Structure formats: structure tokens, C-alpha cells
Amino acid sequence: MPREGGTGRSWAAALRGVLLASTVDPRAIQGGFVLLVGVDVVLRLVGGVRPGLSLPAVAVLVAVLLLLVTVVARGRLPARAVGAMLVVDIGVVGLARLAPDGGSGLVAVLPALWLGRLHGRRGAVVTAVAAVALVTVPGLLYTGPEGINLSRSVIIPVVATIASLAVAGGMEQVEHQRRVSAATLDTVDVGLVLLDEHGRYVAVNRRHADFMALAYPAGHAGRAGQLGLVYDVDRVTRLGRESMPTYRAARGEEFDDCRIWVGEDPMTQRALSVSARSVLDEAGRFGGAALAYKDVTDLMRAMEVKDEFVASVSHELRTPLTSIVGYVQMLREDDTLTTQTARQLEVVDRNAHRLLRLITDLLDTAQIEAGPVGMRRTPCDLSALVSSCADAARPAYRAAGIGLEVAVPDALPMLLDRQRIEQVVDNLLTNAMKYSAAGTVVRVGLAVEDGRAELTVVDRGIGISAADRDRLFTRFFRSRDAEDRSIQGVGLGLSITREIVEAHGGRVEVDSELGVGSTFRVRLPMAG
Ligand code: ADP
Numbered sequence: 001m002p003r004e005g006g007t008g009r010s011w012a013a014a015l016r017g018v019l020l021a022s023t024v025d026p027r028a029i030q031g032g033f034v035l036l037v038g039v040d041v042v043l044r045l046v047g048g049v050r051p052g053l054s055l056p057a058v059a060v061l062v063a064v065l066l067l068l069v070t071v072v073a074r075g076r077l078p079a080r081a082v083g084a085m086l087v088v089d090i091g092v093v094g095l096a097r098l099a100p101d102g103g104s105g106l107v108a109v110l111p112a113l114w115l116g117r118l119h120g121r122r123g124a125v126v127t128a129v130a131a132v133a134l135v136t137v138p139g140l141l142y143t144g145p146e147g148i149n150l151s152r153s154v155i156i157p158v159v160a161t162i163a164s165l166a167v168a169g170g171m172e173q174v175e176h177q178r179r180v181s182a183a184t185l186d187t188v189d190v191g192l193v194l195l196d197e198h199g200r201y202v203a204v205n206r207r208h209a210d211f212m213a214l215a216y217p218a219g220h221a222g223r224a225g226q227l228g229l230v231y232d233v234d235r236v237t238r239l240g241r242e243s244m245p246t247y248r249a250a251r252g253e254e255f256d257d258c259r260i261w262v263g264e265d266p267m268t269q270r271a272l273s274v275s276a277r278s279v280l281d282e283a284g285r286f287g288g289a290a291l292a293y294k295d296v297t298d299l300m301r302a303m304e305v306k307d308e309f310v311a312s313v314s315h316e317l318r319t320p321l322t323s324i325v326g327y328v329q330m331l332r333e334d335d336t337l338t339t340q341t342a343r344q345l346e347v348v349d350r351n352a353h354r355l356l357r358l359i360t361d362l363l364d365t366a367q368i369e370a371g372p373v374g375m376r377r378t379p380c381d382l383s384a385l386v387s388s389c390a391d392a393a394r395p396a397y398r399a400a401g402i403g404l405e406v407a408v409p410d411a412l413p414m415l416l417d418r419q420r421i422e423q424v425v426d427n428l429l430t431n432a433m434k435y436s437a438a439g440t441v442v443r444v445g446l447a448v449e450d451g452r453a454e455l456t457v458v459d460r461g462i463g464i465s466a467a468d469r470d471r472l473f474t475r476f477f478r479s480r481d482a483e484d485r486s487i488q489g490v491g492l493g494l495s496i497t498r499e500i501v502e503a504h505g506g507r508v509e510v511d512s513e514l515g516v517g518s519t520f521r522v523r524l525p526m527a528g
Contacts, residue, residue: 024118029086033107038060040096040104041103058095062092063089079119082114090111091130094139095134105135106159108156109159113167119168127160127164132157188207190293191295192208192291194279195291196287196288211262214229215228224247227239227244230260231260231261249291250289252289254278255274255275260274271301274294307366310365310366314366328349361493362492368495368499378418382412382413383410386406386444389422389426396433397433402437404441408444409446417500421524425455427496428522431493432458432518432520436459436461443456452506454523455523456520457520459519461518462481462485463517465479473497474491474495476490477494506522506525509521
């Protein structure tokens with residue numbers, strides 16, 4: 001499991017774990033007691049007390065026997081049995097005192113603390129009664145109400161009871177805090193999970209228990225990475241162990257908005273957005289992880305409806321618009337037009353084309369959202385494709401006063417979806433022109449590197465800030481600079497570009513500096 005080796009917990013942390021754990025191992029309790037009694041005996045021996053088969057020796061024997069019982073029971077003793085064992089321990093202390101130079105009564109404080117810790121106020125009452133009956137009374141009977149012994153016999157139960165009460169009070173507070181936090185966590189509308197450093201579930205709130213019931217109808221073992229009815233965003237692909245949010249979080253990964261679907265039935269299936277953060281211990285080492293699961297089903301369904309709507313509206317708009325563009329084209333070819341009409345038709349043509357591009361982009365986006373883009377790959381020459389796109393863009397570049405230099409190899413045969421890759425090149429050329437000023441030059445290059453075709457489009461335009469670079473390929477994202485300069489666009493081109501390139505098994509990257517220029521790089525595998 002995660003985080004093994006080299007991250008052993010410190011002794012202090014281990015000890016605190018024992019003290020604060022909700023269930024305490026009786027072996028640890030009795031072991032501690034025997035140790036203390038043993039230290040008491042050894043110190044007395046060192047101090048010159050003669051050992052013999054006396055009552056204190058019997059007392060030590062009883063304590064050791066109880067320790068053996070806990071070991072044989074492998075620490076699995078009911079709470080009442082542990083309480084009884086602690087009462088016997090107090091009796092052991094009482095017995096040990098029945099000898100000249102017998103054991104120290106102070107040792108009774110240890111079982112008293114545990115009684116308070118495990119049984120609260122009732123434990124404190126039991127402590128008081130047991131200390132009086134098993135320590136004070138036998139002590140007084142043995143030595144009589146004289147001098148120092150009288151004082152000790154009375155003070156031991158008082159100190160033990162106060163210690164027991166103090167611990168019981170502290171535990172009550174802790175328990176109250178625990179209940180308040182549990183109630184608070186149960187009221188929030190977000191599923192919450194806390195994992196320990198080994199990926200075990202430490203706490204789960206009620207909301208998350210609902211999600212777990214959907215994902216694991218047959219139950220959950222309480223460990224990170226268990227496979228269940230957990231699906232990827234496509235709702236079909238089951239998530240593997242390595243992709244499970246809990247598994248990733250248990251490996252120390254931190255993330256936001258990891259989208260998953262849980263449940264099998266489409267009617268009750270829920271979409272969750274998961275975030276994870278590591279919990280570090282005081283030494284800064286990984287000590288577990290906290291995960292939050294937000295229900296985003298309504299949002300996802302609304303997005304689906306929106307995409308369907310956009311797709312159908314775009315489709316309905318595109319058909320008449322294509323016919324308008326076609327007829328305007330025919331009209332413009334008429335030689336008898338007056339100059340003014342020709343200019344007016346040119347404006348109509350330009351705007352109709354713009355509208356068509358926008359609608360095509362919207363349609364593409366909706367299709368991409370609906371599922372991975374299907375590519376129809378055919379053999380084609382990428383060099384020729386890039387050159388022809390550049391030729392088509394030249395008039396617009398000339399009108400904008402921007403130079404366009406193209407350097408491509410003679411031929412670069414590949415297997416591509418020609419139309420889609422043309423769309424990619426067009427998008428990059430249009431952007432380079434849109435975001436550059438007159439007088440600058442855009443350079444287009446194509447080369448083969450490490451078995452991949454690499455297309456570069458370099459401009460000396462407005463550039464992109466580091467903060468914006470990460471979001472550039474997100475749908476509808478437009479940089480503040482682009483907005484401020486009123487450069488037309490809707491922020492779809494690059495997201496479509498990336499989808500197309502990735503559907504070809506490639507990658508698109510950008511290097512840019514604000515005010516200096518940008519380089520867009522598209523890498524496509526030659527084999528594909
Ligand atoms: P659009 O250009 O329609 O806004 P894109 O998806 O093509 O949409 O681009 C998204 C954003 O990325 C743009 O709005 C712009 O802010 C930024 N961008 C894209 N290309 C460039 C470039 N060559 N130079 C500077 N900024 C760019």
C-alpha cells in the first residue's frame with residue numbers, strides 16, 4: 001500500500017495514538033501496569049528490601065497472570081472484562097502494600113486513569129469504591145490507624161478518584177466535540193472521507209455513505225482503491241484502481257474537480273466532482289488524505305441538454321446559411337454589378353462566412369462534448385495541406401498588413417482526417433493573424449522530429465500571460481487582452497483544435513510571452 005518504508009511513525013506519535021485511539025488494546029493497558037509494578041519492585045530491591053514469598057510477590061504474580069490472559073485473548077476482551085481487570089489491578093496494589101516496606105499505593109493511579117478513560121464517571125465511582133475497599137481498608141486493618149499509614153490510606157483513594165474524574169471529564173469533552181463535528185459533517189451537502197496514511201477509511205459522513213451505497217451495493221472493505229460501480233465521465237468506462245480518487249489521494253496526490261459517475265441505474269446514477277488534499281503530520285510527512293465529493297449531477301445533465309440544444313440549433317441554422325453563402329457567391333460573380341453593390345455584397349459575404357464559421361465551431365464543440373471525435377483518416381500530404389491553408393489565408397493576411405512565411409518539406413505523407421487537420425491549421429493561422437499587429441510576420445514551419453510531424457506557427461503578436469496559458473484550450477475562454485482589444489472571437493477554436501489533435505494521438509502546446517508573441521506547436525505521430 002501507499003507510503004510504505006521510510007515513514008515509520010515516531011514514538012511520540014505512536015504513544016499518542018495509543019492514548020487517543022477510540023479502542024485501547026487491553027494488552028497495552030495491563031502491560032503498562034505490570035511494568036510500573038515491576039519498576040516499583042526493582043527500586044525497592046535496589047533500596048535493600050528482602051524479597052520473599054510474601055503478599056507483594058503474590059500481587060505481582062496476579063498482575064502478570066492478568067497480562068497473560070490479555071495476551072491469550074489477543075487483546076479482544078469486552079469492555080466490562082477490562083473494567084474488572086482494572087479493579088483487580090487496584091486490588092493488586094492493595095495486596096502489595098500488606099507487608100513491611102510493601103508496594104507503593106501511588107501505582108493505583110494507573111488503573112484509575114484507565115477506568116476514567118474507558119468508563120467515564122462510572123469508572124471514577126468504581127475507582128473510589130475499589131480504592132477504599134481494596135487499598136484503604138486492608139491497609140488500615142493490616143497496620144491500624146497509625147501515623148503515616150493512616151494518611152496514605154486515606155489519600156490514595158482520593159488521588160486515584162480525582163485522577164479518574166479528570167480523565168473522565170476530558171474524555172467527555174472529546175466525545176462531545178466528536179459528536180458536534182459528526183453532526184456538522186453530516187449536515188453538509190458534500191460527501192467527506194478521511195483516509196489514514198495506509199489508505200484506510202477513518203471517517204465518512206452521511207452524504208458520502210449514500211454515494212458509497214450506490215457505488216458499492218455489495219459493501220465496502222474500508223480501504224482506498226476498491227473497485228465498484230464507479231465510471232469515467234463517459235458513464236461507461238469502469239474506473240481502474242489507479243484512477244480511483246481514493247487510491248490517488250492515498251498515494252499523496254492532490255487534485256480538484258475529478259469527475260466520476262457512481263451507480264449503475266441511469267435513473268439514480270450520480271455525477272461527482274472530487275477534490276483531495278493530503279493531511280501532513282507534525283513532521284511534514286504524509287499522514288492521510290481528506291476527500292470531498294460534490295454532487296454535480298444536475299449541472300452535468302444541464303450541460304448535456306445545453307449541448308444537445310446548441311447542436312440542434314446550430315444544425316438548423318447552418319443549412320439555410322450555407323445556401324445564403326452559395327447564392328451570394330454566385331451573385332458576386334456577376335460582372336454587371338455596380339461597384340457599390342459589389343462592395344455591399346462583399347460585406348454580406350464576409351459576415352455570412354463569419355456566421356458560418358461560428359456555427360460550425362458551435363456544432364463541433366457540441367459533437368466533441370457528445371463523445372470522442374471520430375476521425376476519418378485517409379492518406380494525405382501534410383506539406384501540401386499546410387501550404388494550401390496558408391495560400392487560402394494570404395488575402396486576409398495581406399489585408400491586415402501581416403507577413404506570412406511558410407517553410408514546409410517537399411512532401412510529408414501521413415494518414416490524417418484531412419478536413420479536421422485543415423481546421424486545425426486554419427484556426428492557428430487565423431489566431432496568429434488576429435492577435436498580431438500590422439507590420440509583423442507570422443512564420444509557419446513543418447518538420448519531422450522523433451517520428452512525429454511538428455507544425456509550428458510563430459507570431460510576434462500580443463502574447464499570452466502565464467496565468468491564461470493553462471486555460472487557453474478551455475471552451476469559451478478568451479484572454480482579458482483579447483477582450484480589451486475587442487478582437488473578435490468566442491473562444492472555441494483552440495478547444496476544438498486540441499480535441500482534433502488529440503484524437504489523432506497528437507499534442508498541441510504553446511510557448512508565449514505577453515507582449516512578445518506566441519508559438520503554437522502541434523505534434524502528430526507519423527504512424528497514425
Ligand atoms: P477565439 O480566438 O475565438 O477567441 P480561440 O479558442 O482560438 O478562440 O482562442 C482562445 C483565446 O486564446 C483567445 O481569445 C486569445 O485570448 C488566446 N489566443 C489564441 N491564439 C493566440 C495568439 N496567437 N496570440 C495571443 N493570444 C491568443
